[in-house]
Ligand SMILES: Nc1nc2c(ncn2[C@@H]2O[C@H](COP(=O)(O)OP(=O)(O)O)[C@@H](O)[C@H]2O)c(=O)[nH]1
């Protein structure tokens with residue numbers, strides 16, 4: 059066991075408008091838990107001063123650190139953060155804090171019997187028509203991922219709230235290679251190959267304003283990403 063119990067890794071791309079509130083929201087819970095932790099914001103070459111704003115916040119919060127990087131995509135950003143994390147447990151969470159951080163209270167006990175506890179988004183049904191469109195796209199992605207990539211069923215690969223043991227994070231992310239948005243699918247593909255013990259845990263999910271996900275890109279580009287993962291898998295790159 060190392061010195062740090064929990065690493066919270068937050069990938070960020072142009073999040074100056076949402077990240078300060080997220081950091082403010084998660085800090086009381088992390089401090090209250092009296093565990094050693096670090097928050098690692100990995101910036102993906104943002105052009106909106108996400109880095110400067112985070113550095114300002116970090117001046118009054120020694121557990122917070124920022125890793126600025128050139129723009130490569132969410133997969134590359136998460137990979138960097140997961141491998142740079144020093145905690146015994148590594149949480150990957152979205153910058154807009156869609157799942158309350160205290161959901162970890164329900165997830166940590168499950169880590170006794172597994173290597174990875176992944177959130178499954180439980181929707182309130184109050185997302186309106188824009189939320190409905192995105193959910194349909196999400197379900198289509200899940201269906202395609204099952205047809206093209208997955209060998210086992212996955213309840214929800216796209217949830218931005220996943221907890222790993224450090225060992226599991228190192229094993230999975232050292233093998234990951236997808237730089238963009240399909241990285242979640244690749245994570246499960248690798249995990250299945252490594253016989254990772256995964257527990258799926260329903261978590262509260264609150265869709266926040268300001269999503270940066272481009273629906274058109276999802277529909278056009280993602281299937282190619284899925285075939286890429288399948289080919290890499292067939293070539294044995296995930297073992
Ligand atoms: N590194 C990186 N992160 C991204 C990119 N696009 C979105 N994200 C991050 O992905 C997370 C979820 O983004 P969000 O726009 O809320 O997506 P949604 O909730 O799925 O619609 C946030 O932490 C974003 O900063 C990107 O191009 N690069």
Ligand SMILES: [Mg+2]
Pocket residue numbers: 152154156265266269
């Ligand atoms: Mg979001």
